[in-house]
Amino acid sequence: MNLFEYVRPASIAEAVAAAGEPGSAYLGAGTNLLDLMKGGVSRPSRLIDLTHLPDLGRIETSPDGSTRIGALVKNSALAHDPDFAKRFPAVAEALLSGASAQLRNAATVGGNLMQRTRCSYFADTASACNRREPGSGCDAIGGENRSHAVLGWSDHCIAVHPSDFCVPLAALGAIVEIEGADGRRKVPLTDFHRLPGDTPEKETVLEAGEMIVAVSLPAEAAAFAGHQRYLKVRERTSYAFALASAAAALRIENGTILEARIALGGVATKPWRSQAAEAVLTGAAPGREAFEKAAEAAFAEARPSGDNAYKIELGKRVVARVLAMAAAGTPERMPALPASPFASETGAKAHV
């Protein structure tokens, strides 16, 4: 790890001013950043420690009915907040399907949005990676790429966005609140992360010095609480990143889907909402036929970036299945294995 200057600002304004200096990076819990620094992947010359700032650790209801989550709220605190988990169960399920209990106790909401890809070529400083070192090339193309993206990739980068949390956030229309030297602005989560294009090193719309202060879920998102799930297929049952995941949220009345929300994880270069799939479901009767059509629509633009054509079929099945799970209704209690295809909705034992 390179030596850095440690800065502890007393206010958001101080933090933003400090982070305007080139080479600065914000420090939340550091669960991803310190790991990358130990590997020499990230080499900031200054760390601006946000963890002592006041007022960023609250979950609150705004006057317009939206739910505002402070950037420093811990993953576990959000997932286990009874009121939040009741209104946004797929968000809680996605959070609890990610990382380990120890990491969830440290990792923050803002940090989750800012986490970097787990592409092994990005993590290996001996490999070419346009995301880590612009212009150096991409060793993932033509390399070991079965876990890489089938949506949103370019000839410069095929790395997957690793977040679970961002997937239901994308589906439910979350808004990212950002503060910078020029004041506050709000950006939809689906516009917050950028497609790699020919500048994969530019991962988000944040300008130099800007920081995430909160993530909000709009009031209307709570209408999906009764039919909302997250499903994640991974190499092992727990503590693994998604190979393919999906969040589904439905509003169903009198046997008809009034509105659907679908987003994908583990298959795309950013959290991937599929409005094409949502449109297929609007006005349809919930059932296998509609769900499979929606799954086809979600992956209509998908193409393999290497040895990962299987992800297109896998992803479609995940979408159809999570829609069936959402249609069946949000379970009373969080499943024993959150978001796992092996978990029964009653939390019965999958392994004995």
Add this chain to the structure above:
Amino acid sequence: MNLSLTLTINGKRREIVLDDPRVTLLDLLRERLDLTGAKKGCDRGQCGACTILVDGRRINSCLALAISYDGAAITTIEGLADGETLHPVQQAFIDHDGFQCGFCTPGQIMSAVGLISEGQSGDDAERVREAMSGNICRCGAYNGITEAVLDARAKISAGKERDAA
């Protein structure tokens, strides 16, 4: 650059001055405060051998920058027993053979203490296994570990009911 911090470690207040901002909580405990119970396995947050409690919650101390935790209360495996009386989780690991080589055990035990206080798993072995997935045991003592966690949790909650009665 001011690199002084105050930590309460196993109930004792410590004033610490760091000579380098890169020191993690794990390295601070092991290399500078002679608390070598928390282990350095992977040093990258993947194995859980370094698990400690910070303000009552289990975290990976290898991915925690010490200077950032100024003001925190820390519990390590060294602070768990009450004199010669083992903590119920420690005793349960012995009773159920929850280890072989023992390297991961301090992390397993601290993680289990955190898990029990989180109160999410109840007496469901599947939920315990899921909640312990951040702790790797290369010897594969998982059956004993799960039994130990369930037993300790039952004894702790029975003790609480006794105290409340």
